[in-house]
Amino acid sequence: MGTNAPLYAQVEQSLVARLGVSLHPGDRLPTEDELIDEFGVSRITVRRAVQNLVARNLVVTRRGQGSFVAVPSFTQSLTALTGFVEDMDAHGLPSRARVLRVEEIAAPPDVRAALDLPLGARVTRIQRVRLAVGHPVSFDDTYLPTDLGRLVAQDDLENEQIFTLLESRHGTPLTEASYAMRASTADAVLADALEVAEGSAIFRIERTSYTSGLRPVDYEVLHYRGDAITFTTRLPRARTPGQEQ
Amino acid sequence: MGTNAPLYAQVEQSLVARLGVSLHPGDRLPTEDELIDEFGVSRITVRRAVQNLVARNLVVTRRGQGSFVAVPSFTQSLTALTGFVEDMDAHGLPSRARVLRVEEIAAPPDVRAALDLPLGARVTRIQRVRLAVGHPVSFDDTYLPTDLGRLVAQDDLENEQIFTLLESRHGTPLTEASYAMRASTADAVLADALEVAEGSAIFRIERTSYTSGLRPVDYEVLHYRGDAITFTTRLPRARTPGQEQ
């Protein structure tokens, strides 16, 4: 990422590298003037770097006081969630996977963003079709940093869950995950893999799983047959307007 | 918001006001130089305004070409029960409703199940198209028990929110809701209402809202344009040893 990246990106990355090392949640960052001196750039540049960190929820700024490392307590979502494939497993449906491909590639932008990897980083991609009672229900792309990916790649991906492998065998406890869900339709590849007609409904889920320290370790794009999955949840009514936080 | 708000916020708001009116998805925005002339501000100010629109997914910029209106798309966090207008307000976007139909019908089985009604019960059905920044985003069926439905039917459904009507005017505080979300595709009716091609992706949500005592009072079937909405959530790792994924 060295010298040809924008200065603000270099400053930004340099600050990120300190998080959890010399900078901890609640700590105050160096002031803008200090960063100007330290990096030898202009104020507009350090401000852009800090603003990007704010946008990434890593830093909060308080006018008149300074900028502070955010507390990563951002895990609200008091919602208990049921459903999903747990349902399938709970129904006792045997779930197997057909591994289509395991390879090492340069991380695409969305993968880099999810796993917080620098430009040019490589990842292991695992492409599988998941089956329930013998019929395909989802087409999954799993992306792992290569250090983990090389380990997992040697395991029995047809019969073991990646989550289980990570947790039990590779010392990577998973603490939480973020989900992004969309409705989509099947292109030719998906249709073929899932044995549905092209244009059929697809429930698309991007899931990023985190290990301790909120470090992302597993990014998956799951394409479920639209008729094979329902996502259910229960949410409380937003509290009285007039105060939030 | 008048004169004491930052200039970039005023420019930003002024641009948002044009979305769906004189600016439609795919259109090119005025260039930065044109905006400078038009608003009489500096480049740093118009750039900040445009960047904020980019951050809100309302605009995309292409270096060397210009800035363009994005097709409306929203990321909705699944943290609390909120109505469409509340969601759009949270994004700072103008929203409207087009009421297609208000009628009393015999409750179909799924409605009876959701609202806990006996066989033969009647309900009020309200059919609406929801628009954000001037473009259809969702096609909604709302089912209310007739006692509530008759009250709500006399209100101004184009401009008032059903949740607000229920809570403020008709003494029915909402406490929580259950969601069931699926991927589907657009039939002819949906395609026409949402101005998409038949077969396009649809994010379908069944939502049952409850009032005190967990009494169901409002059952909705929401059909979002699949390309217009992404739902996100964040979940702690389920601690169920033995099965996951």
Added chain:
DNA sequence: TAGATCATGTTGTTATAACAACCGATCGGC
């Protein structure tokens, strides 16, 4: 002593300026 005021340090807003990177079309040479 309690309260108001001020000084200082901090982030927030805005202007001016210049150059870089990129896109698309036009123009030129072969």
Added chain:
DNA sequence: GCCGATCGGTTGTTATAACAACATGATCTA
């Protein structure tokens, strides 16, 4: 006619500069 170079238009990056708004603690005043 085809292909490369050039040029005008656009967004991206960065520097310098000044003032505003806010927080905090010190100082001044009643």
